[in-house]
Amino acid sequence: MRETFRSGLTLFGLVIRSAPLLAAAEFSAAIIIAVAVPLQTYGLGLVVDGIAAGDGVLRGMVVLAGAIIAYFGCRILSSAVQSAMEDRVEGSLNRELLAITTGIPGLEHHERPDVADRLAVIREESRYLKYGATTLASALAVAAGSVTVLALLVVVHPLFILLPLLGTVRVLCAGRAGRLRLRAMEATADRHRMIDMLTEIAKSPRHGLEVRTFRLGDFITERLALLHSQRDEPRWAAAKRAAGIDVIGRIVSALGYGGAIGFVVWLSTQGTVGPSEIVMVVLLVPQVDRAAAELSNSSNELTWALGTVANFRWLRDYARSHAPTGELSPAPARLETGIRFSDVTFSYPGAQRASLESVDLFLPAGSTVAFVGDNGAGKSTLVKLLARFYDPSRGTIEVDGQDLRQIDPESWRRAMSAGFQDFVKFEFETKEAIGIGDLPRLDDRAAIEHAVVRADAEGVVEHLPSGLDTQIGSRFSGGVELSGGQWQRVALARSFMRNDPVLLLLDEPTAAIDPESESALFERFAAASATTAANTGGITVLVSHRFSTVRMADLIVVVEDGGIAEAGSHEELMAANGHYAEMFELQARSYR
């Protein structure tokens, strides 16, 4: 109950923050409409009284006309503001959700199934929050209308105070039914995510090649049918139970309202009430029933909306609890000694096996470091720990002797830069797709051109019809599609936007580029790293499977099965005649 109340407050706060004036107009209009309806009945009662007593109908007509004008005026106002308010709420909710999820410093929330399920439910249900604003307004309005109806009925006979009890039964039943449906949705959220994923694979042009090559159409369709039945059957079972509970509520209230009308007719036979009271009760009792129906509808919708708000609050609390705490230092502007891994063990959330086991490693300031090793050895995991997407499960990573956990992650990310194999294809104008690598310099054309040169991407830009001003990607009209290697060079230029980062992480950023160009590129990296190293003592880390490229690194780290097998310069490792020498020879021979 307390949680529901809190979620209601959160929703109310969200609505007021998103659209204060529109919300004030919508809430007031909804309340006035709800109160105006019983007031019309009251006015009619006064007219009947006036006629019966021969006193004239002016007073009754004034109340009736006032209530009718207020009713229609507010209906017009409500229809004008409602959808604008909903759009504003939806927009600001989406922005808030995005800010929360992207604001979590690490990546764990994307990989923990319990968090991913909640995110899926929130995404699926966020449209209810848009309507939740209107639902909240109508729930308040129904409450105000019910109080007015009840006050008028109690004046007729105090026993009518019991009528809301019947309404409560109906509302409770509807609330229970709504919770049943929401729980079924939560329990089947993983299947829903899987359906989303398969549908995306089936529809997206990006996956079209593989889907067609492997003739996956039928396989995906069958898998989707199975998943739909696994998702929909529990939901349908819950919907049936919910409908049963709803029907019970409706029967109880219908019996009660029939009894109330019978009661006032009986009172009139006893001479206790007159014609105006009969008119009022006959017209007001259905309004109590309608109010209960509306309240149960809006309580149904509100239960859904508040359930989603509860998930939203959970996510916000999760983000807060994962926000860095304690005294945090800014990232160093200059590295003096280097970065040290001491006894670092790391397991991904939910993983059975550790991906890194007791790693001891020192990356000296000002050096270029290459990570090599077989698939799944742990190279990218080392990179992710360096970027602080995750913290070690055991052991420490120290930057110039300071634990990385004590450095503000925001400041650390600003001080570093990175390029990844599975980069994002930002379908923007080329200058923006590159410039976003250093947001404060998004409009600095000279800096963008410099990054293009460093990434050896001049050839890509020269071939674009409007150079840096060309829209890239085929999603938008006039957009120019790039090849895999060209996209990768744009992504590389993006990672070179930041001047002199203290850490530059390049995790197979050239996998789509041919070996010769990669070698040439790495020479440029090394030259750029030398400048960076002189200015900031920065470290460049490169992950690559190509030994011809990594040989020029100052330090080559051979990662094997979650540990460090060997580390040293190319010459040292060749002299040691170990795994590196063997792999180098093998690759060199195959190139020859």
Ligand SMILES: Nc1ncnc2c1ncn2[C@@H]1O[C@H](COP(=O)(O)OP(=O)(O)OP(=O)(O)O)[C@@H](O)[C@H]1O
């Ligand atoms: N998100 C994840 N969740 C669970 N396990 C993961 C995750 N990412 C990687 N792993 C596991 O961690 C181990 C190391 O993976 P990592 O990506 O670091 O290897 P890698 O050396 O970069 O491989 P590759 O050369 O194929 O890119 C692997 O066993 C992999 O299955």
